[in-house]
Amino acid sequence: MGIFDILQMSMYFAPAFFGHLLGKCLKRKYPIVEIMKLGFVVLGTFALVWWPYLHSYEAAMQVISRLAPFERGIYEDYVANFWCTTSVLIKWKRLYAIKPLKLMSLSATILAFLPSFIQQVKSPSNLGFLYSLLNSSFSFYLFSYQGMFYCWVDTLFFCKYM
Numbered sequence: 001m002g003i004f005d006i007l008q009m010s011m012y013f014a015p016a017f018f019g020h021l022l023g024k025c026l027k028r029k030y031p032i033v034e035i036m037k038l039g040f041v042v043l044g045t046f047a048l049v050w051w052p053y054l055h056s057y058e059a060a061m062q063v064i065s066r067l068a069p070f071e072r073g074i075y076e077d078y079v080a081n082f083w084c085t086t087s088v089l090i091k092w093k094r095l096y097a098i099k100p101l102k103l104m105s106l107s108a109t110i111l112a113f114l115p116s117f118i119q120q121v122k123s124p125s126n127l128g129f130l131y132s133l134l135n136s137s138f139s140f141y142l143f144s145y146q147g148m149f150y151c152w153v154d155t156l157f158f159c160k161y162m
Contacts, residue, residue: 012140016132019117023124082108082142105143112139 025034053059083092083105092101116135120128 011144012137013133014136015113015117016120016129016136019120019132020124020129023121026121027124081144108143109139112143 021038022035025031025038028034050060050063053063087093096104113132113136116128116132120132
């Protein structure tokens with residue numbers, strides 16, 4: 001969870017890690033205890049990383065606005081993700097306000113990484129985890145609000161271990 005807080009691009013990996021770790025916990029003898037231990041570690045790490053910013057509401061909101069820069073629009077002109085590519089035909093910024101665009105972006109991103117996430121929860125494996133990392137990063141690249149190009153790091157890592 002700490003990696004999630006470091007950079008916006010790290011959100012790309014969170015679903016793959018969560019699905020894999022949850023799947024591993026569910027395969028243990030006492031899954032509820034394992035999930036509680038995992039939750040304790042994740043929440044503890046999250047609290048530790050966010051502790052310096054929790055002194056005021058304004059400081060926390062400043063960090064959140066840096067992680068999710070919604071005011072800049074759904075895409076940047078030099079990123080060839082779904083929103084930028086289809087804006088030639090569908091003028092997303094003219095047709096929709098920021099709120100519905102955020103919801104569409106969130107829904108499309110989740111739907112894109114959901115199959116590999118479910119597979120990792122049902123039967124976690126090392127190879128499946130690599131596929132999940134790849135799928136998760138590409139889904140964030142293609143459909144997230146303000147997509148970035150860092151999913152290629154996953155692709156290079158994936159190709160090395162295939």
